[in-house]
Amino acid sequence: TVKEHGRSHHRYYREEMRHAFPNEALMEAHLRRAIEFNELSIHLQPQMDLTNNRIDSFEALLRWNNRKFGFVTPAQFIPIAEASGLIVEIGDWIIDEVCRYQQEWRMKGYRPVRIAVNISPTQFRKEDFANKIKASLEKYNVLPGLLEVEITESSMTNVHETISILSELKQLGVYVSVDDFGTGYSSLSYLKRYPIDIIKIDQSFIADIEKDDKNEAIIKAIISMSHNLGLEVVAEGIEDLSQADFLKRYQCQKGQGYLYNKPLPVDTIVEQYFLN
Numbered sequence: 141t142v143k144e145h146g147r148s149h150h151r152y153y154r155e156e157m158r159h160a161f162p163n164e165a166l167m168e169a170h171l172r173r174a175i176e177f178n179e180l181s182i183h184l185q186p187q188m189d190l191t192n193n194r195i196d197s198f199e200a201l202l203r204w205n206n207r208k209f210g211f212v213t214p215a216q217f218i219p220i221a222e223a224s225g226l227i228v229e230i231g232d233w234i235i236d237e238v239c240r241y242q243q244e245w246r247m248k249g250y251r252p253v254r255i256a257v258n259i260s261p262t263q264f265r266k267e268d269f270a271n272k273i274k275a276s277l278e279k280y281n282v283l284p285g286l287l288e289v290e291i292t293e294s295s296m297t298n299v300h301e302t303i304s305i306l307s308e309l310k311q312l313g314v315y316v317s318v319d320d321f322g323t324g325y326s327s328l329s330y331l332k333r334y335p336i337d338i339i340k341i342d343q344s345f346i347a348d349i350e351k352d353d354k355n356e357a358i359i360k361a362i363i364s365m366s367h368n369l370g371l372e373v374v375a376e377g378i379e380d381l382s383q384a385d386f387l388k389r390y391q392c393q394k395g396q397g398y399l400y401n402k403p404l405p406v407d408t409i410v411e412q413y414f415l416n
């Protein structure tokens with residue numbers, strides 16, 4: 141079930157963390173210097189157009205290879221980055237990097253492909269969030285439509301604040317998606333109040349499609365609701381063909397998952413998708 145799946149993952153991460161970092165304070169200390177020491181990198185995972193199996197866009201996912209303790213997963217370090225406030229500097233760095241790739245790709249004549257960036261609640265709520273995005277877009281002369289920000293329901297706690305930030309983003313022309321849709325506790329009424337473009341169905345629903353009729357019903361409902369609201373819908377965590385077939389049958393336009401590609405280093409992405 142979804143619950144067991146989540147719990148075993150949690151245990152796995154915890155054990156790995158105990159092995160890698162003796163405590164969170166030490167992890168935070170290392171994370172503080174991760175940018176400076178060039179330990180952070182970005183992997184890109186293709187988001188497929190399910191109607192023709194072509195790449196529609198990419199999602200940027202952060203990777204941390206610490207000089208002393210090795211690879212640390214986002215599930216381990218993002219919460220530490222968020223709690224310490226370091227996520228703001230790291231998040232700014234990611235947006236800047238992604239815009240830099242876009243400039244480089246454009247100069248090399250590659251076809252334009254949108255990149256989605258995960259935004260944590262602290263970063264989203266920083267007063268100058270939209271302005272920083274604007275500055276990075278201008279610095280590298282990137283079309284705003286080539287950037288997507290992924291937020292979760294946990295960023296949307298204050299209605300007025302959320303409307304104001306999302307309106308700024310809308311005005312800039314960047315896309316906004318709701319990540320991990322279906323796992324939060326928000327009222328669905330935000331979908332009519334907020335200028336959102338895309339819904340990403342959480343991978344926990346996709347993982348158990350065949351095993352659980354309720355998941356099927358929920359996925360069908362999310363897809364049809366998205367269509368009726370004029371929103372794009374993306375399925376996360378597609379691992380096998382039967383999941384892909386199910387999603388296509390119910391007109392889910394886009395999907396990402398190991399069936400198509402794992403998140404890959406940017407150079408690999410360029411070699412595989414732009415250079416041939």
Ligand code: C2E
Nearest residue numbers: 201202214215218258259260377378379396397398399403
């Ligand atoms: P997310 O944004 O929901 O990203 C999807 C996660 O699912 C990624 O894990 C991705 O590698 C993984 N995934 C993709 N396809 C499949 C699949 O077919 N099966 C399975 N089991 N997993 C799949 P990752 O990279 O470990 O990231 C985990 C979470 O950490 C992300 O969830 C996101 O919430 C957070 N995160 C990652 N990078 C960033 C970042 O740059 N900034 C922020 N604020 N959060 C990030």
Ligand code: MG
Nearest residue numbers: 199258290319
């Ligand atoms: Mg995401």
Ligand code: MG
Nearest residue numbers: 319320342376
């Ligand atoms: Mg997600």
Ligand code: MG
Nearest residue numbers: 319320342343
């Ligand atoms: Mg997630």
